[in-house]
Amino acid sequence: MSxxxxxxxxxxxxxxLSAALAAARLGAQVTVLDAYPEPGGxxxxxxxxxxxxxxTRRQKHGxxxxxxxxxAGVEILSERLVWNINAQQxxxxxxxxxxxxxxxxxxxxxxxxxxxxxxxxxxxxxxxxTAGAAQTLLYHRVRPGRRVLIAGTGPLQLVTAAHLIKAxxxxxxxxxxxxxxxxxxxxxxxxxxxxxxxxERLGEGTGSxxxxxxxxxxxxxxxxxxxxxGRDQVxxxxxxxxxxxxxxxxxxxxxxxxxxICVGYGLVPFNGLAKLAxxxxxxxxxxGGETPKRDPWFQTTIRGIFAVGDGAGIGGYHMAMLEGRxxxxxxxxxxxxxxxxxxxxxxxxxxxxxxxxxxxxxxADLFTPGPGIFELAQADTPICRCEGVxxxxxxxxxxxxxxxxxxxxxLTRCGMGECQxxxxxxxxxxxLARMTGKTVExxxxxxxxxxxxxxxxxxxxxxx
Amino acid sequence: MTDKDPGEKGLMRLNQVNKAVAPLKFTVDGxxxxxxxxxxISVALYxxxxxxxxxxxxxxxxxxxxxxxxxxxxxxTVDGKQNxxxxxxxxxxxxxxxxxxxxxxxx
Numbered sequence: 236m237s238x239x240x241x242x243x244x245x246x247x248x249x250x251x252l253s254a255a256l257a258a259a260r261l262g263a264q265v266t267v268l269d270a271y272p273e274p275g276g277x278x279x280x281x282x283x284x285x286x287x288x289x290x291t292r293r294q295k296h297g298x299x300x301x302x303x304x305x306x307a308g309v310e311i312l313s314e315r316l317v318w319n320i321n322a323q324q325x326x327x328x329x330x331x332x333x334x335x336x337x338x339x340x341x342x343x344x345x346x347x348x349x350x351x352x353x354x355x356x357x358x359x360x361x362x363x364x365t366a367g368a369a370q371t372l373l374y375h376r377v378r379p380g381r382r383v384l385i386a387g388t389g390p391l392q393l394v395t396a397a398h399l400i401k402a403x404x405x406x407x408x409x410x411x412x413x414x415x416x417x418x419x420x421x422x423x424x425x426x427x428x429x430x431x432x433x434x435e436r437l438g439e440g441t442g443s444x445x446x447x448x449x450x451x452x453x454x455x456x457x458x459x460x461x462x463x464x465g466r467d468q469v470x471x472x473x474x475x476x477x478x479x480x481x482x483x484x485x486x487x488x489x490x491x492x493x494x495x496i497c498v499g500y501g502l503v504p505f506n507g508l509a510k511l512a513x514x515x516x517x518x519x520x521x522x523g524g525e526t527p528k529r530d531p532w533f534q535t536t537i538r539g540i541f542a543v544g545d546g547a548g549i550g551g552y553h554m555a556m557l558e559g560r561x562x563x564x565x566x567x568x569x570x571x572x573x574x575x576x577x578x579x580x581x582x583x584x585x586x587x588x589x590x591x592x593x594x595x596x597x598x599a600d601l602f603t604p605g606p607g608i609f610e611l612a613q614a615d616t617p618i619c620r621c622e623g624v625x626x627x628x629x630x631x632x633x634x635x636x637x638x639x640x641x642x643x644x645x646l647t648r649c650g651m652g653e654c655q656x657x658x659x660x661x662x663x664x665x666x667l668a669r670m671t672g673k674t675v676e677x678x679x680x681x682x683x684x685x686x687x688x689x690x691x692x693x694x695x696x697x698x699x
Numbered sequence: 700m701t702d703k704d705p706g707e708k709g710l711m712r713l714n715q716v717n718k719a720v721a722p723l724k725f726t727v728d729g730x731x732x733x734x735x736x737x738x739x740i741s742v743a744l745y746x747x748x749x750x751x752x753x754x755x756x757x758x759x760x761x762x763x764x765x766x767x768x769x770x771x772x773x774x775x776t777v778d779g780k781q782n783x784x785x786x787x788x789x790x791x792x793x794x795x796x797x798x799x800x801x802x803x804x805x806x
Contacts, residue, residue, distance in 0.1 A: 244706055271787075272789065282737075283718075283735065283737025284737055285720040285736060352765075358774075359755070361760055361761060361762035364763050364765075365765050367765070368765060368766025368786070369762065370766075370787075371742070371766045375739075375742040376712060376713040377713065378711040378713060378745070380750075403713070440753060505769075549796050552792070617755075620761075621772075622762075623755060623756045624754065654770050654771045658764075658770050691780070
């Protein structure tokens with residue numbers, strides 16, 4: 236089954252919904268394709284229906300945006316996983332009825348990001364989960380565990396800790412890899428302008444911190460996890476103080492008893508669709524890794540394909556919404572809708588975008604992990620969770636002459652499994668950079684190949 | 700209603716569950732369990748205290764990691780259909796979930 240639409244938006248998070256709404260208000264026909272049962276993405280992840288009364292302010296805000304988008308005439312198709320794309324704006328996706336093909340005159344990619352797990356001994360043990368997974372369990376009123384250690388960086392770790400504590404779960408500690416206290420003072424002085432007006436957002440983190448300390452949990456900055464222990468599940472962890480490059484300082488190791496470890500060393504943009512379409516990419520450590528190059532209207536190097544939000548560079552929900560609105564207007568304008576009005580709206584968004592970019596820089600300075608988190612694996616630590624390739628095998632392959640990600644992939648099968656390299660990709664890029672002396676910018680990420688997500692072969696058989 | 704004793708081993712459901720909601724029944728490897736509407740399989744497995752439910756190609760225990768459908772580490776067999784992501788598949792009444800099946804390329 237194939238159909239034509241005017242504008243297709245991939246992803247129904249803050250960026251995607253904002254883009255769809257902006258374009259629809261200018262008179263464009265917009266279809267949103269989203270992988271999940273309900274719109275909202277990760278940021279606005281909705282609680283199950285029977286928990287709606289307990290929805291947070293954030294979830295209610297997401298629900299309102301979803302309703303506004305629907306009333307503007309936007310078609311939202313849920314449970315549609317887009318796994319292929321080409322430069323002619325042709326998409327392949329799987330939905331409830333199997334494989335569908337869709338062509339759009341303009342495309343806005345708002346595919347979001349995923350959490351970067353550090354690769355350390357024991358990271359594959361059940362009980363090691365992302366902070367986002369822990370939050371999802373809590374929305375469903377289920378404990379991730381009984382004694383939880385949180386390790387990573389950024390405000391999400393603090394917010395997760397606060398949610399766990401509120402649910403009565405023992406949070407044994409929160410380890411922030413960044414030496415954020417020292418850095419904050421420095422930044423407050425240097426970037427006073429960027430922080431101005433951001434109190435509300437900083438407040439969420441600060442409020443969580445206060446709750447954490449009141450509860451008696453340990454909050455340490457400049458600390459990280461270096462190993463998880465256990466036979467078939469997490470039974471404990473080893474933690475250590477980190478230096479300025481986030482490398483563990485020998486002699487500072489401590490053992491912690493816990494049954495759950497929430498890890499999240501920042502976010503990685505999901506740039507897979509833009510890359511597969513052939514849009515040029517660049518490595519931006521400050522934006523989370525490999526991102527599509529974009530013009531001021533967030534159009535990629537392919538005319539008619541836009542990329543907004545965290546999937547095009549980590550910037551948070553507010554930035555995602557501003558980028559979405561801009562790209563929504565620009566795409567509508569490109570297709571001839573309300574040319575004057577669209578241009579006016581784009582101009583009106585510029586001051587907010589500039590302000591947000593300043594906050595984005597501040598955030599990147601504070602919470603971009605150092606190289607140390609890519610050096611924790613031992614020779615027998617699996618780095619490719621799917622194919623079981625170990626750090627030792629990776630090191631041997633690079634020593635034997637593999638000089639880029641594709642050679643590593645072909646020689647070891649690293650990144651060829653079900654996750655399509657999303658879990659090991661940055662670790663491989665960083666290991667290659669460290670061992671070959673090349674820059675991460677030069678090495679880049681895995682090439683994107685269809686299907687971007689593992690699909691049951693039956694889907695292909697039944698589709699024709 | 701489900702969390703009689705917060706310290707009791709195996710019961711991970713918090714007690715704030717709305718009592719008006721009727722639980723669903725499903726089976727895990729033949730054993731009948733309860734879940735709530737809107738729960739994914741991974742949520743339901745965590746709720747009954749099961750956190751390891753897959754063997755990797757190297758025969759290591761695996762379970763939930765990303766919780767958002769991108770790592771594919773939480774695969775289960777559902778009503779005979781292999782390799783479904785537990786974190787993305789909603790529990791339905793009578794669903795039969797099989798775990799520890801040696802899936803993904805293992806003969």
